[in-house]
Amino acid sequence: MRFTRALTAAFVLLGLAAAPAAADSSPSASPSEGGDAPTTAGTSFRTAAEFEQGQVATADGAAGDYLYWSFPADAEQRPTVKATVKLPETHAAQTWRIDVYDGLRRRQACQWGAQTRTADAGTSSLELACVLRTVRAWSEPWANDPLPGTYYLRLTAVNVPASDLGVPVSAEVRVESKDVGGAAAVDGSLAEPLVPGIAVTSGSGEDDEDGKSAVLSAIEPEDGWSSGWWSDRWVWSGIGAVLAALAGIGGYALTRGSGRPSRVPPGA
Template identity: 70%
Template sequence: MRAVRALSAALLTLGVAAGPAAADASPSPSQDEASAPTRAGTSFRTATEIEQGQPATASGSTGDYLYWSFPADTGQRPTVEATVKLPESHASQTWQIDVYDGLRRRQACQYGAQTRTAAADAPSVKLACVLRTVRAWSEPWANDPLPGTYYVRLTATGVATADLGLPVGSDVRVDSRDIGGSAAVDGSLAEPLVPGVATKPGQEREDAAVLAGLEPEDGWASGRWSDRWVWTAAGGIMAALAGVGGYALTRGTGRPSRVPPA
């Protein structure tokens, strides 16, 4: 009976510990649409900064390269969505959305319609790219997503000559799902991959000019505590209690019976 009570208490502890971790996975509230950016950059250096959850719009011409940048931290799985509003009359067009990290390495999409072809005279085309989970650390030769600045590039890859220069509109939004401790690794970066953050040493970095100034609301969390430690500790407690309960249930089965004296 004691073993059953101990196991019940352990399960309750595990549920309480996992509660905050599950709450952290909820998406952050959207930014005020009134302050949403209404333009896009034309290169990596001029990319318009946007926060996650903040809608952004921009006007351009068919054939232009449109750039935005956003911060992504450890344990997040960003999803980039874009809608291109096409002119009333146009030929078939192919549009593509690409995502690059702070080292300008193109990141593969786990899934999503990264490239789509709009039929002639179609009013719009929608694109999406779900990145892999951002890791706190990776081997130098790997191409894993790491915490830092990410760049979104939107452009048309297949356009008829007659359609070049036609006006288009675009809506872009980035959201993330917090994966949590299941994606945690042992190790962390000395600095997030924010272009320009390491151009000056020591205390001067705080005043150094960087190419991307946005960061997560709570700061960069690379290498900090994660809910993986909660699950590890809870698993150790469960294993210990299971051992105690097993001993209590089996105690005395191998002891010889007492024979009353004659």
């Protein structure tokens, strides 16, 4: 009876422990509540427009321009970058491309998605997508793994016909991430996230050569940088320890015998 009650209580505790882990593995696609999404794009890494995951950033430009945005991505997230380009009614065939770079300005490969697409003449819009690899909390110095920090998105048209150079276009970009959880956890973390990008925004800091206040990129995940210190792997490790203890208790209960030893008659 005692073993049955202990087993029931243990399963209740396991259910409570597994609930947060299941919640952490769900996609994080809710729009950010803080701040407004930018309506312009930068023209370089240095002037990239900052936006949060879940927001929709917009910008007007021209065919042949380089449009830059930046967003934060934390450990155990798998970001999906999407872009929509709206073209004028009259234009020649155009090929558009999105590229994503990490905080060290290393180009990150897309696992899948239409990173490059061609809009035929007269097409009103086209959509691009890039699913990045899962962001790791730590990596070897020689590796090219995506790490926590600022990520840069560059949108541009390639091989634009001379007749279409300068044709006005508009673009929308958005980023959503899936929280992969403990499956991507590693035994290590960065001392600081990779946020070396300089944003010409309001804030404290030394003046740059143009006389404007330059500060390190201020964007970060809504809940702050996790730096890889927590993952649901801790939960499942605890579950494994509880199951091992229950197995030991069950084995002892089955092998300890029937209880009191039988009395041996005197003189036997």
